[in-house]
Amino acid sequence: MTEKVLMKGNEAFAEAAIRGGARFYFGYPITPQSEIPEYLSRELPRRGGTFLQAESELGAVNMAYGAAAAGGDVFLSSSSPGIALMQEGMSFLCSSEVPVVILNVSRGGPGIGGIQPGQADYFQATRGGGNGDYKLIVFAPASVQEAIDLIYEAVPLANAWQNPVFILADGILGQMMEPVRLPEPRPFLEEKDIRAKKPWALTGYGGDDSGRRIVKSLRMQPDELEAHVEKLFRKYERAQKELCRYESVGIEDADIVFVAFGTVSRIARESIDLLAAQGIKAGLIRPISLWPFPYAAFDALGKKTKLVISAELSMGQLIEDVKLGVNGRYPVALIHRTGGMLPTSVEVADKARQLYQDIIKG
Protein backbone atom coordinates (compact mmCIF):
# COMPACT_ATOMS: atom_id res chain seq x y z
CA MET A 1 0.00 0.00 0.00
CA THR A 2 1.13 3.48 -0.84
CA GLU A 3 0.62 6.72 1.05
CA LYS A 4 -2.76 8.31 0.51
CA VAL A 5 -2.96 10.28 -2.72
CA LEU A 6 -5.77 12.29 -4.22
CA MET A 7 -7.08 10.76 -7.41
CA LYS A 8 -9.90 11.35 -9.80
CA GLY A 9 -12.11 8.27 -9.94
CA ASN A 10 -11.41 7.42 -13.56
CA GLU A 11 -7.64 7.70 -13.16
CA ALA A 12 -7.82 5.57 -10.04
CA PHE A 13 -9.89 2.89 -11.82
CA ALA A 14 -7.32 2.75 -14.60
CA GLU A 15 -4.38 2.59 -12.20
CA ALA A 16 -6.14 -0.12 -10.18
CA ALA A 17 -6.60 -2.21 -13.32
CA ILE A 18 -2.89 -1.97 -14.14
CA ARG A 19 -1.92 -2.77 -10.57
CA GLY A 20 -4.40 -5.65 -10.56
CA GLY A 21 -2.48 -7.19 -13.45
CA ALA A 22 -4.53 -6.16 -16.47
CA ARG A 23 -1.96 -5.93 -19.21
CA PHE A 24 -4.36 -5.25 -22.08
CA TYR A 25 -6.93 -2.54 -22.58
CA PHE A 26 -9.22 -2.04 -25.55
CA GLY A 27 -11.63 0.82 -25.63
CA TYR A 28 -13.22 3.80 -27.17
CA PRO A 29 -13.66 7.19 -25.49
CA ILE A 30 -17.03 8.15 -24.07
CA THR A 31 -17.95 10.62 -21.33
CA PRO A 32 -17.90 10.33 -18.32
CA GLN A 33 -15.09 7.76 -18.47
CA SER A 34 -12.76 9.12 -21.15
CA GLU A 35 -10.00 9.76 -18.60
CA ILE A 36 -9.63 5.97 -18.39
CA PRO A 37 -8.49 5.40 -22.00
CA GLU A 38 -6.53 8.67 -21.79
CA TYR A 39 -4.66 7.46 -18.71
CA LEU A 40 -4.09 3.95 -20.02
CA SER A 41 -2.94 5.14 -23.44
CA ARG A 42 -0.11 6.86 -21.60
CA GLU A 43 0.58 4.42 -18.77
CA LEU A 44 0.08 0.92 -20.19
CA PRO A 45 2.78 1.08 -22.90
CA ARG A 46 5.20 2.53 -20.33
CA ARG A 47 4.71 -0.48 -18.10
CA GLY A 48 4.89 -3.19 -20.71
CA GLY A 49 1.19 -3.44 -21.45
CA THR A 50 -0.87 -2.77 -24.54
CA PHE A 51 -3.39 -0.02 -25.12
CA LEU A 52 -5.43 -0.18 -28.27
CA GLN A 53 -8.14 2.23 -29.25
CA ALA A 54 -10.78 0.24 -31.08
CA GLU A 55 -12.93 1.59 -33.89
CA SER A 56 -16.00 1.15 -31.70
CA GLU A 57 -17.10 -0.52 -28.50
CA LEU A 58 -18.14 -3.53 -30.55
CA GLY A 59 -14.57 -3.81 -31.77
CA ALA A 60 -13.23 -3.31 -28.25
CA VAL A 61 -15.23 -6.11 -26.65
CA ASN A 62 -14.23 -8.53 -29.38
CA MET A 63 -10.57 -7.58 -29.14
CA ALA A 64 -10.91 -8.21 -25.41
CA TYR A 65 -12.48 -11.60 -26.17
CA GLY A 66 -9.55 -12.53 -28.39
CA ALA A 67 -6.80 -11.32 -26.05
CA ALA A 68 -8.43 -12.92 -23.02
CA ALA A 69 -9.01 -16.21 -24.90
CA ALA A 70 -5.27 -16.21 -25.46
CA GLY A 71 -4.83 -15.88 -21.70
CA GLY A 72 -4.16 -12.17 -21.37
CA ASP A 73 -5.61 -10.31 -18.41
CA VAL A 74 -7.85 -7.71 -20.00
CA PHE A 75 -9.57 -4.58 -18.75
CA LEU A 76 -12.43 -3.04 -20.65
CA SER A 77 -14.31 0.13 -19.81
CA SER A 78 -17.02 2.31 -21.24
CA SER A 79 -20.15 4.19 -20.26
CA SER A 80 -23.78 3.19 -20.71
CA PRO A 81 -24.37 3.52 -24.50
CA GLY A 82 -20.94 2.00 -25.15
CA ILE A 83 -21.62 -0.83 -22.71
CA ALA A 84 -24.89 -1.43 -24.56
CA LEU A 85 -22.88 -2.00 -27.72
CA MET A 86 -20.75 -4.58 -25.92
CA GLN A 87 -23.62 -6.77 -24.78
CA GLU A 88 -23.24 -9.39 -27.48
CA GLY A 89 -19.60 -9.79 -26.52
CA MET A 90 -20.50 -10.28 -22.88
CA SER A 91 -22.82 -13.12 -23.75
CA PHE A 92 -19.99 -14.69 -25.77
CA LEU A 93 -17.47 -14.21 -22.95
CA CYS A 94 -19.78 -15.86 -20.44
CA SER A 95 -20.60 -18.73 -22.75
CA SER A 96 -16.95 -19.31 -23.60
CA GLU A 97 -15.97 -18.83 -19.95
CA VAL A 98 -13.39 -16.22 -20.80
CA PRO A 99 -12.50 -13.86 -17.94
CA VAL A 100 -12.41 -10.10 -18.57
CA VAL A 101 -12.82 -7.20 -16.14
CA ILE A 102 -15.41 -4.74 -17.42
CA LEU A 103 -16.22 -1.33 -15.97
CA ASN A 104 -19.32 0.73 -16.67
CA VAL A 105 -19.06 4.37 -15.54
CA SER A 106 -22.73 4.75 -16.15
CA ARG A 107 -24.68 7.79 -17.29
CA GLY A 108 -28.27 8.74 -18.04
CA GLY A 109 -30.27 6.84 -20.64
CA PRO A 110 -32.08 5.42 -22.54
CA GLY A 111 -30.49 5.81 -25.95
CA ILE A 112 -27.55 8.17 -26.09
CA GLY A 113 -29.13 9.82 -23.03
CA GLY A 114 -26.92 12.37 -21.31
CA ILE A 115 -23.54 12.54 -19.66
CA GLN A 116 -24.59 12.95 -16.05
CA PRO A 117 -24.67 9.98 -13.66
CA GLY A 118 -27.28 7.23 -13.79
CA GLN A 119 -28.04 3.77 -12.45
CA ALA A 120 -30.54 2.74 -15.09
CA ASP A 121 -28.16 0.06 -16.41
CA TYR A 122 -29.00 -2.10 -13.39
CA PHE A 123 -31.15 -4.54 -15.33
CA GLN A 124 -28.66 -4.66 -18.18
CA ALA A 125 -25.86 -5.55 -15.76
CA THR A 126 -27.73 -7.97 -13.51
CA ARG A 127 -30.17 -9.58 -15.96
CA GLY A 128 -27.92 -9.55 -18.99
CA GLY A 129 -28.32 -7.41 -22.09
CA GLY A 130 -27.01 -10.12 -24.38
CA ASN A 131 -28.74 -13.28 -25.49
CA GLY A 132 -29.09 -16.53 -23.67
CA ASP A 133 -28.76 -17.83 -20.14
CA TYR A 134 -25.73 -16.20 -18.60
CA LYS A 135 -24.66 -14.15 -15.61
CA LEU A 136 -22.07 -11.49 -15.07
CA ILE A 137 -20.55 -11.18 -11.63
CA VAL A 138 -21.44 -7.57 -10.79
CA PHE A 139 -20.04 -5.32 -8.08
CA ALA A 140 -21.05 -1.75 -7.34
CA PRO A 141 -18.50 0.41 -5.49
CA ALA A 142 -19.67 3.39 -3.45
CA SER A 143 -16.33 5.15 -3.23
CA VAL A 144 -13.24 5.55 -5.34
CA GLN A 145 -11.28 3.48 -2.81
CA GLU A 146 -13.81 0.67 -2.95
CA ALA A 147 -13.71 0.78 -6.74
CA ILE A 148 -9.91 0.47 -6.67
CA ASP A 149 -10.12 -2.50 -4.32
CA LEU A 150 -12.84 -4.20 -6.38
CA ILE A 151 -11.09 -3.69 -9.73
CA TYR A 152 -7.79 -4.90 -8.24
CA GLU A 153 -9.54 -7.99 -6.90
CA ALA A 154 -11.59 -8.48 -10.06
CA VAL A 155 -8.57 -9.54 -12.14
CA PRO A 156 -7.83 -12.73 -10.15
CA LEU A 157 -11.52 -13.21 -9.38
CA ALA A 158 -12.48 -13.25 -13.07
CA ASN A 159 -9.71 -15.77 -13.68
CA ALA A 160 -10.78 -17.94 -10.75
CA TRP A 161 -14.40 -18.00 -11.91
CA GLN A 162 -13.59 -17.99 -15.62
CA ASN A 163 -16.30 -15.40 -16.02
CA PRO A 164 -16.40 -11.67 -16.73
CA VAL A 165 -16.46 -9.54 -13.59
CA PHE A 166 -18.42 -6.37 -14.14
CA ILE A 167 -17.99 -3.21 -12.08
CA LEU A 168 -20.98 -0.88 -12.15
CA ALA A 169 -19.85 2.58 -11.14
CA ASP A 170 -21.47 5.83 -12.16
CA GLY A 171 -20.37 9.18 -13.51
CA ILE A 172 -20.02 10.74 -10.09
CA LEU A 173 -17.56 8.07 -8.98
CA GLY A 174 -15.65 8.46 -12.23
CA GLN A 175 -15.41 12.23 -11.98
CA MET A 176 -15.03 12.79 -8.25
CA MET A 177 -11.79 13.18 -6.37
CA GLU A 178 -11.03 11.11 -3.32
CA PRO A 179 -7.99 10.42 -1.15
CA VAL A 180 -7.05 6.80 -1.82
CA ARG A 181 -4.40 4.19 -1.17
CA LEU A 182 -3.22 2.18 -4.13
CA PRO A 183 -2.46 -1.52 -3.76
CA GLU A 184 0.92 -3.05 -4.64
CA PRO A 185 1.16 -3.83 -8.37
CA ARG A 186 0.92 -7.47 -9.41
CA PRO A 187 3.34 -8.44 -12.16
CA PHE A 188 1.78 -8.95 -15.61
CA LEU A 189 1.50 -12.61 -16.61
CA GLU A 190 4.15 -13.83 -19.05
CA GLU A 191 3.37 -16.52 -21.57
CA LYS A 192 4.85 -19.25 -19.41
CA ASP A 193 2.65 -18.11 -16.49
CA ILE A 194 -0.40 -18.19 -18.73
CA ARG A 195 0.35 -21.75 -19.85
CA ALA A 196 0.74 -22.80 -16.24
CA LYS A 197 -2.18 -20.90 -14.74
CA LYS A 198 -4.76 -20.98 -17.53
CA PRO A 199 -4.91 -24.52 -18.92
CA TRP A 200 -7.84 -23.50 -21.13
CA ALA A 201 -6.14 -20.52 -22.77
CA LEU A 202 -5.14 -20.52 -26.42
CA THR A 203 -1.39 -20.35 -26.08
CA GLY A 204 -0.62 -22.43 -29.16
CA TYR A 205 -0.74 -26.14 -29.79
CA GLY A 206 2.25 -28.15 -28.66
CA GLY A 207 5.02 -27.39 -26.26
CA ASP A 208 3.33 -29.39 -23.52
CA ASP A 209 0.94 -32.31 -23.27
CA SER A 210 -2.20 -30.31 -22.54
CA GLY A 211 -3.58 -31.15 -25.96
CA ARG A 212 -5.88 -29.14 -28.18
CA ARG A 213 -7.46 -26.12 -26.55
CA ILE A 214 -10.75 -24.74 -27.83
CA VAL A 215 -12.55 -21.58 -26.76
CA LYS A 216 -16.02 -21.34 -28.29
CA SER A 217 -19.61 -20.37 -27.71
CA LEU A 218 -21.08 -22.26 -30.67
CA ARG A 219 -22.62 -25.61 -29.76
CA MET A 220 -24.75 -26.98 -32.56
CA GLN A 221 -26.01 -30.05 -30.73
CA PRO A 222 -28.87 -29.07 -28.40
CA ASP A 223 -28.00 -31.69 -25.81
CA GLU A 224 -24.42 -30.48 -25.78
CA LEU A 225 -25.58 -26.85 -25.40
CA GLU A 226 -28.00 -27.79 -22.65
CA ALA A 227 -25.27 -29.64 -20.76
CA HIS A 228 -22.97 -26.62 -21.18
CA VAL A 229 -25.57 -24.13 -19.90
CA GLU A 230 -26.31 -26.39 -16.95
CA LYS A 231 -22.62 -26.49 -16.19
CA LEU A 232 -22.51 -22.69 -16.29
CA PHE A 233 -25.44 -22.53 -13.92
CA ARG A 234 -23.79 -24.87 -11.43
CA LYS A 235 -21.01 -22.29 -11.38
CA TYR A 236 -23.50 -19.45 -10.92
CA GLU A 237 -25.18 -21.32 -8.09
CA ARG A 238 -21.83 -21.60 -6.35
CA ALA A 239 -21.26 -17.87 -6.99
CA GLN A 240 -24.56 -17.10 -5.28
CA LYS A 241 -23.26 -18.86 -2.17
CA GLU A 242 -19.76 -17.40 -2.23
CA LEU A 243 -19.85 -13.94 -3.77
CA CYS A 244 -22.72 -12.10 -2.08
CA ARG A 245 -21.51 -8.91 -0.47
CA TYR A 246 -23.25 -6.06 1.23
CA GLU A 247 -22.88 -3.53 3.96
CA SER A 248 -25.64 -2.82 6.44
CA VAL A 249 -25.80 0.14 8.77
CA GLY A 250 -28.12 0.32 11.78
CA ILE A 251 -30.90 -1.80 10.31
CA GLU A 252 -31.86 -3.93 13.33
CA ASP A 253 -33.96 -1.28 15.09
CA ALA A 254 -34.60 1.03 12.14
CA ASP A 255 -38.00 2.55 11.41
CA ILE A 256 -37.00 2.97 7.78
CA VAL A 257 -34.44 0.94 5.86
CA PHE A 258 -32.93 2.44 2.74
CA VAL A 259 -31.51 0.16 0.08
CA ALA A 260 -29.08 1.94 -2.21
CA PHE A 261 -25.86 1.21 -4.04
CA GLY A 262 -23.04 3.35 -5.37
CA THR A 263 -23.33 7.12 -5.24
CA VAL A 264 -26.91 7.05 -3.94
CA SER A 265 -25.84 5.16 -0.83
CA ARG A 266 -23.69 8.16 0.09
CA ILE A 267 -26.62 10.51 -0.29
CA ALA A 268 -28.74 8.10 1.79
CA ARG A 269 -26.17 8.20 4.59
CA GLU A 270 -26.60 11.93 4.88
CA SER A 271 -30.39 11.50 4.77
CA ILE A 272 -30.11 9.04 7.68
CA ASP A 273 -28.44 11.78 9.75
CA LEU A 274 -31.15 14.26 8.77
CA LEU A 275 -33.91 11.82 9.75
CA ALA A 276 -32.21 11.03 13.05
CA ALA A 277 -32.38 14.73 13.87
CA GLN A 278 -36.15 14.47 13.36
CA GLY A 279 -36.46 11.46 15.62
CA ILE A 280 -36.77 8.84 12.88
CA LYS A 281 -34.28 6.01 12.97
CA ALA A 282 -33.22 5.00 9.49
CA GLY A 283 -30.74 2.35 8.39
CA LEU A 284 -29.13 1.29 5.16
CA ILE A 285 -28.55 -1.91 3.23
CA ARG A 286 -25.91 -1.27 0.61
CA PRO A 287 -25.56 -4.14 -1.86
CA ILE A 288 -21.94 -4.38 -3.02
CA SER A 289 -22.54 -7.40 -5.22
CA LEU A 290 -25.51 -6.67 -7.48
CA TRP A 291 -25.26 -10.14 -8.94
CA PRO A 292 -25.37 -12.29 -6.95
CA PHE A 293 -27.77 -10.04 -5.04
CA PRO A 294 -27.53 -10.22 -1.24
CA TYR A 295 -31.15 -11.19 -0.60
CA ALA A 296 -30.20 -12.64 2.79
CA ALA A 297 -29.37 -9.12 4.04
CA PHE A 298 -33.10 -8.51 4.47
CA ASP A 299 -33.44 -11.36 6.98
CA ALA A 300 -31.79 -9.11 9.57
CA LEU A 301 -34.60 -6.55 9.52
CA GLY A 302 -36.46 -6.37 12.82
CA LYS A 303 -40.01 -5.91 14.08
CA LYS A 304 -39.62 -2.15 14.40
CA THR A 305 -39.15 -1.57 10.67
CA LYS A 306 -42.19 -0.04 8.98
CA LEU A 307 -40.83 0.65 5.53
CA VAL A 308 -38.10 -0.36 3.11
CA ILE A 309 -37.12 2.24 0.51
CA SER A 310 -35.21 1.56 -2.66
CA ALA A 311 -33.31 4.76 -3.50
CA GLU A 312 -31.92 4.78 -7.01
CA LEU A 313 -31.06 6.77 -10.13
CA SER A 314 -33.54 4.99 -12.36
CA MET A 315 -37.29 4.60 -12.67
CA GLY A 316 -37.19 1.59 -10.36
CA GLN A 317 -34.89 -1.31 -11.21
CA LEU A 318 -33.07 -2.14 -7.98
CA ILE A 319 -36.51 -2.18 -6.33
CA GLU A 320 -37.31 -5.50 -8.02
CA ASP A 321 -34.46 -7.20 -6.18
CA VAL A 322 -35.41 -5.35 -3.00
CA LYS A 323 -38.92 -6.79 -3.27
CA LEU A 324 -37.49 -10.27 -3.76
CA GLY A 325 -35.34 -9.76 -0.67
CA VAL A 326 -38.17 -8.33 1.42
CA ASN A 327 -40.47 -11.08 0.18
CA GLY A 328 -43.67 -9.44 1.36
CA ARG A 329 -42.52 -8.85 4.93
CA TYR A 330 -42.50 -5.03 4.76
CA PRO A 331 -43.95 -2.35 2.49
CA VAL A 332 -41.46 -1.34 -0.20
CA ALA A 333 -41.35 2.16 -1.72
CA LEU A 334 -39.23 3.92 -4.29
CA ILE A 335 -37.36 7.21 -4.11
CA HIS A 336 -35.65 8.03 -7.33
CA ARG A 337 -34.37 10.55 -9.80
CA THR A 338 -33.31 9.75 -13.32
CA GLY A 339 -31.88 11.23 -16.49
CA GLY A 340 -28.72 12.36 -14.74
CA MET A 341 -30.45 14.13 -11.88
CA LEU A 342 -29.27 13.47 -8.34
CA PRO A 343 -31.63 13.75 -5.38
CA THR A 344 -30.31 15.86 -2.52
CA SER A 345 -30.04 14.28 0.91
CA VAL A 346 -32.77 16.68 2.09
CA GLU A 347 -35.07 15.58 -0.73
CA VAL A 348 -34.52 11.91 0.11
CA ALA A 349 -35.06 12.51 3.85
CA ASP A 350 -38.25 14.54 3.26
CA LYS A 351 -39.79 11.97 0.93
CA ALA A 352 -38.83 9.14 3.26
CA ARG A 353 -40.42 10.94 6.21
CA GLN A 354 -43.64 11.52 4.27
CA LEU A 355 -43.85 7.88 3.16
CA TYR A 356 -43.16 6.77 6.72
CA GLN A 357 -45.80 9.07 8.22
CA ASP A 358 -48.37 7.87 5.68
CA ILE A 359 -47.75 4.30 6.80
CA ILE A 360 -47.91 5.17 10.50
CA LYS A 361 -51.24 6.91 9.95
CA GLY A 362 -52.41 3.83 8.07
Next chain:
Amino acid sequence: MTKLSGGGPLQASGGSARPSGGEAVNGTPYIRPFGNRILIVTGHYGSGKTEFSVSLAMRLAAEGRRQRWRRYPRLALVDLDIVNPYFRSRERIEQLEEAGVRVYGGVYKTEITAELPELAADIRTPLEDKGCRVIIDAGGNDAGAKVLNQFKKYLTSEDAAMLAVVNFNRYETRDIAGAVSQLGAIEDITGLPVRGIVGNTHLLRKTTAETVIGGHLLARALCDKTGRQLWCDCYPQALIPREALRGVSGYLMPLGLYMRPSWLDK
Protein backbone atom coordinates in the same frame (compact mmCIF):
# COMPACT_ATOMS: atom_id res chain seq x y z
CA MET B 1 -19.17 52.32 2.50
CA THR B 2 -18.10 49.85 5.13
CA LYS B 3 -15.25 51.06 7.27
CA LEU B 4 -12.33 48.73 7.08
CA SER B 5 -11.00 47.30 10.27
CA GLY B 6 -7.53 47.18 8.86
CA GLY B 7 -5.66 47.29 5.61
CA GLY B 8 -6.15 50.10 3.18
CA PRO B 9 -8.19 50.22 0.01
CA LEU B 10 -6.68 47.89 -2.52
CA GLN B 11 -7.15 50.27 -5.33
CA ALA B 12 -6.80 53.95 -4.74
CA SER B 13 -9.24 56.17 -6.56
CA GLY B 14 -8.15 57.58 -9.86
CA GLY B 15 -6.85 54.30 -11.11
CA SER B 16 -3.37 54.25 -9.67
CA ALA B 17 -1.42 51.16 -10.58
CA ARG B 18 -0.97 50.11 -7.00
CA PRO B 19 -0.76 46.34 -6.67
CA SER B 20 -4.10 44.98 -5.74
CA GLY B 21 -6.00 41.91 -4.79
CA GLY B 22 -3.55 41.05 -2.09
CA GLU B 23 -5.11 42.04 1.15
CA ALA B 24 -8.07 40.75 3.06
CA VAL B 25 -10.36 43.04 4.99
CA ASN B 26 -8.83 42.08 8.29
CA GLY B 27 -5.51 43.25 7.03
CA THR B 28 -4.02 39.81 6.62
CA PRO B 29 -2.70 39.38 3.13
CA TYR B 30 -3.95 36.16 1.60
CA ILE B 31 -2.19 36.35 -1.73
CA ARG B 32 0.91 38.01 -3.07
CA PRO B 33 -0.15 41.54 -4.09
CA PHE B 34 -0.62 41.74 -7.83
CA GLY B 35 -1.39 44.43 -10.33
CA ASN B 36 -2.41 42.24 -13.23
CA ARG B 37 -5.86 42.66 -14.61
CA ILE B 38 -6.12 39.07 -15.77
CA LEU B 39 -5.18 36.05 -13.67
CA ILE B 40 -5.03 32.73 -15.47
CA VAL B 41 -5.46 29.76 -13.18
CA THR B 42 -4.04 26.51 -14.53
CA GLY B 43 -2.98 23.25 -12.98
CA HIS B 44 -3.36 19.52 -12.94
CA TYR B 45 -6.82 17.95 -12.95
CA GLY B 46 -8.01 18.08 -9.38
CA SER B 47 -5.34 20.44 -8.16
CA GLY B 48 -8.14 22.69 -6.95
CA LYS B 49 -8.11 25.30 -9.76
CA THR B 50 -11.84 25.79 -9.70
CA GLU B 51 -12.11 25.91 -5.92
CA PHE B 52 -9.28 28.45 -5.85
CA SER B 53 -10.75 30.50 -8.70
CA VAL B 54 -14.20 30.62 -7.14
CA SER B 55 -12.82 31.46 -3.69
CA LEU B 56 -10.59 34.19 -5.10
CA ALA B 57 -13.46 35.64 -7.12
CA MET B 58 -15.75 35.71 -4.07
CA ARG B 59 -13.01 37.35 -2.01
CA LEU B 60 -12.19 39.96 -4.65
CA ALA B 61 -15.89 40.66 -5.12
CA ALA B 62 -16.33 41.31 -1.41
CA GLU B 63 -13.33 43.63 -1.42
CA GLY B 64 -14.51 45.39 -4.54
CA ARG B 65 -17.86 46.10 -2.93
CA ARG B 66 -16.35 47.39 0.27
CA GLN B 67 -13.60 49.39 -1.32
CA ARG B 68 -15.23 50.57 -4.51
CA TRP B 69 -12.40 49.85 -6.86
CA ARG B 70 -12.17 52.53 -9.50
CA ARG B 71 -9.68 50.95 -11.78
CA TYR B 72 -11.47 47.61 -12.04
CA PRO B 73 -15.07 48.27 -11.09
CA ARG B 74 -16.12 45.02 -12.76
CA LEU B 75 -15.10 41.48 -11.94
CA ALA B 76 -15.50 38.40 -14.10
CA LEU B 77 -14.81 34.70 -13.84
CA VAL B 78 -14.20 33.05 -17.17
CA ASP B 79 -14.68 29.31 -17.10
CA LEU B 80 -12.60 27.78 -19.89
CA ASP B 81 -12.96 24.24 -18.61
CA ILE B 82 -14.23 22.30 -21.58
CA VAL B 83 -12.50 19.04 -20.72
CA ASN B 84 -14.18 18.22 -17.44
CA PRO B 85 -17.82 17.22 -17.71
CA TYR B 86 -18.67 17.55 -14.00
CA PHE B 87 -17.83 19.98 -11.20
CA ARG B 88 -17.27 23.09 -13.30
CA SER B 89 -17.25 26.61 -11.88
CA ARG B 90 -20.30 27.37 -14.05
CA GLU B 91 -22.21 25.29 -11.50
CA ARG B 92 -21.79 28.16 -9.05
CA ILE B 93 -23.08 30.85 -11.40
CA GLU B 94 -25.90 31.96 -9.16
CA GLN B 95 -23.79 32.34 -6.06
CA LEU B 96 -21.06 34.16 -7.99
CA GLU B 97 -23.37 36.53 -9.83
CA GLU B 98 -25.12 37.39 -6.58
CA ALA B 99 -21.74 38.39 -5.20
CA GLY B 100 -21.14 40.61 -8.21
CA VAL B 101 -18.98 38.30 -10.31
CA ARG B 102 -20.04 37.98 -13.94
CA VAL B 103 -19.54 34.41 -15.13
CA TYR B 104 -18.62 33.63 -18.70
CA GLY B 105 -18.39 30.16 -20.17
CA GLY B 106 -20.12 28.04 -22.77
CA VAL B 107 -22.82 29.10 -25.20
CA TYR B 108 -25.29 27.02 -23.25
CA LYS B 109 -24.47 28.70 -19.99
CA THR B 110 -27.14 27.02 -18.01
CA GLU B 111 -26.58 23.70 -19.66
CA ILE B 112 -23.54 22.97 -17.62
CA THR B 113 -23.61 19.36 -18.63
CA ALA B 114 -23.60 19.84 -22.37
CA GLU B 115 -20.87 17.67 -23.78
CA LEU B 116 -19.74 20.32 -26.20
CA PRO B 117 -16.21 21.66 -26.37
CA GLU B 118 -17.62 25.11 -27.07
CA LEU B 119 -17.15 28.53 -25.59
CA ALA B 120 -19.38 31.57 -25.92
CA ALA B 121 -18.28 34.50 -28.07
CA ASP B 122 -18.99 36.88 -25.18
CA ILE B 123 -15.97 35.47 -23.34
CA ARG B 124 -14.07 38.21 -25.11
CA THR B 125 -16.14 40.91 -23.39
CA PRO B 126 -14.34 40.86 -20.04
CA LEU B 127 -11.02 40.21 -21.73
CA GLU B 128 -11.38 43.36 -23.83
CA ASP B 129 -12.87 45.45 -21.02
CA LYS B 130 -9.99 47.34 -19.42
CA GLY B 131 -12.15 48.08 -16.40
CA CYS B 132 -12.82 44.46 -15.67
CA ARG B 133 -10.66 42.24 -13.56
CA VAL B 134 -10.75 38.70 -14.89
CA ILE B 135 -10.00 35.35 -13.36
CA ILE B 136 -9.68 32.65 -15.97
CA ASP B 137 -10.36 29.14 -14.69
CA ALA B 138 -8.60 27.06 -17.32
CA GLY B 139 -9.24 23.38 -17.81
CA GLY B 140 -7.01 20.74 -16.24
CA ASN B 141 -3.57 19.73 -17.47
CA ASP B 142 -2.07 20.79 -20.79
CA ALA B 143 -5.19 19.43 -22.52
CA GLY B 144 -7.37 21.98 -20.72
CA ALA B 145 -4.86 24.83 -20.92
CA LYS B 146 -4.70 24.47 -24.70
CA VAL B 147 -7.90 26.50 -25.00
CA LEU B 148 -6.01 29.61 -23.82
CA ASN B 149 -4.27 29.85 -27.17
CA GLN B 150 -7.24 31.38 -28.94
CA PHE B 151 -7.35 34.25 -26.40
CA LYS B 152 -3.64 34.88 -26.46
CA LYS B 153 -3.82 38.40 -27.84
CA TYR B 154 -5.41 39.51 -24.58
CA LEU B 155 -2.92 37.66 -22.44
CA THR B 156 -0.04 40.10 -22.65
CA SER B 157 2.68 40.07 -20.04
CA GLU B 158 1.58 43.48 -18.65
CA ASP B 159 -2.06 42.53 -18.34
CA ALA B 160 -2.03 38.87 -17.49
CA ALA B 161 -0.27 36.53 -15.11
CA MET B 162 -0.54 32.78 -15.32
CA LEU B 163 -0.62 30.78 -12.11
CA ALA B 164 -0.36 27.06 -11.59
CA VAL B 165 -2.18 25.43 -8.71
CA VAL B 166 -0.23 22.50 -7.34
CA ASN B 167 -1.49 19.74 -5.09
CA PHE B 168 1.36 17.47 -4.07
CA ASN B 169 -1.13 14.84 -2.95
CA ARG B 170 -2.29 14.26 -6.51
CA TYR B 171 -0.84 11.02 -7.78
CA GLU B 172 0.83 12.51 -10.83
CA THR B 173 2.21 15.56 -9.04
CA ARG B 174 3.25 13.74 -5.90
CA ASP B 175 6.80 15.07 -6.03
CA ILE B 176 8.78 18.01 -7.39
CA ALA B 177 9.64 16.16 -10.60
CA GLY B 178 5.96 15.48 -11.32
CA ALA B 179 5.07 19.12 -10.68
CA VAL B 180 7.93 20.38 -12.85
CA SER B 181 6.80 18.20 -15.72
CA GLN B 182 3.23 19.42 -15.29
CA LEU B 183 4.34 23.08 -15.39
CA GLY B 184 6.43 22.35 -18.46
CA ALA B 185 3.50 20.72 -20.26
CA ILE B 186 1.23 23.70 -19.54
CA GLU B 187 3.87 26.21 -20.65
CA ASP B 188 4.65 24.25 -23.79
CA ILE B 189 1.08 24.10 -24.94
CA THR B 190 0.14 27.71 -24.08
CA GLY B 191 3.45 29.39 -24.87
CA LEU B 192 2.87 31.42 -21.70
CA PRO B 193 5.13 31.40 -18.66
CA VAL B 194 3.80 30.18 -15.34
CA ARG B 195 4.49 33.25 -13.21
CA GLY B 196 3.34 32.07 -9.85
CA ILE B 197 2.62 28.91 -7.91
CA VAL B 198 -0.44 28.45 -5.74
CA GLY B 199 0.20 25.75 -3.19
CA ASN B 200 -2.96 23.76 -2.65
CA THR B 201 -1.85 20.46 -1.21
CA HIS B 202 -4.91 18.83 0.26
CA LEU B 203 -6.78 15.58 0.75
CA LEU B 204 -10.26 17.10 0.58
CA ARG B 205 -11.95 16.73 3.97
CA LYS B 206 -9.06 14.63 5.25
CA THR B 207 -6.76 17.66 4.95
CA THR B 208 -4.87 18.47 8.16
CA ALA B 209 -2.50 21.27 9.13
CA GLU B 210 0.36 18.84 8.47
CA THR B 211 -0.94 18.29 4.93
CA VAL B 212 -0.88 22.02 4.26
CA ILE B 213 2.50 22.61 5.90
CA GLY B 214 4.07 19.65 4.06
CA GLY B 215 2.65 20.95 0.80
CA HIS B 216 3.91 24.45 1.54
CA LEU B 217 7.47 23.16 1.93
CA LEU B 218 7.24 21.31 -1.38
CA ALA B 219 5.72 24.37 -3.09
CA ARG B 220 8.62 26.46 -1.78
CA ALA B 221 11.10 23.89 -3.03
CA LEU B 222 9.35 23.89 -6.43
CA CYS B 223 9.62 27.67 -6.58
CA ASP B 224 13.29 27.60 -5.59
CA LYS B 225 14.02 24.99 -8.22
CA THR B 226 12.15 26.67 -11.05
CA GLY B 227 12.54 30.36 -10.19
CA ARG B 228 8.79 30.92 -9.75
CA GLN B 229 7.11 33.01 -7.09
CA LEU B 230 4.93 31.40 -4.47
CA TRP B 231 1.74 33.48 -4.64
CA CYS B 232 0.02 31.78 -1.75
CA ASP B 233 -0.78 28.51 0.00
CA CYS B 234 -4.40 27.51 0.33
CA TYR B 235 -6.15 25.79 3.21
CA PRO B 236 -9.75 24.70 3.82
CA GLN B 237 -10.97 27.18 6.41
CA ALA B 238 -13.76 24.90 7.60
CA LEU B 239 -11.24 22.23 8.60
CA ILE B 240 -8.14 23.99 9.82
CA PRO B 241 -7.81 27.02 12.08
CA ARG B 242 -5.40 29.56 10.74
CA GLU B 243 -3.37 29.44 13.97
CA ALA B 244 -2.42 25.85 13.17
CA LEU B 245 -0.56 27.09 10.11
CA ARG B 246 1.95 29.34 11.80
CA GLY B 247 4.65 27.17 10.23
CA VAL B 248 3.74 28.49 6.80
CA SER B 249 5.73 31.52 5.79
CA GLY B 250 4.07 33.63 3.14
CA TYR B 251 0.50 34.24 2.09
CA LEU B 252 -2.31 31.99 3.24
CA MET B 253 -5.56 31.82 1.36
CA PRO B 254 -8.59 30.29 3.07
CA LEU B 255 -10.72 28.22 0.69
CA GLY B 256 -14.44 27.81 1.08
CA LEU B 257 -15.02 24.33 -0.42
CA TYR B 258 -17.73 25.78 -2.66
CA MET B 259 -17.57 22.98 -5.20
CA ARG B 260 -17.87 19.87 -3.06
CA PRO B 261 -21.30 18.55 -2.05
CA SER B 262 -21.22 17.34 1.57
CA TRP B 263 -22.62 13.89 0.77
CA LEU B 264 -19.59 13.13 -1.39
CA ASP B 265 -17.70 12.66 1.84
CA LYS B 266 -20.28 10.36 3.41
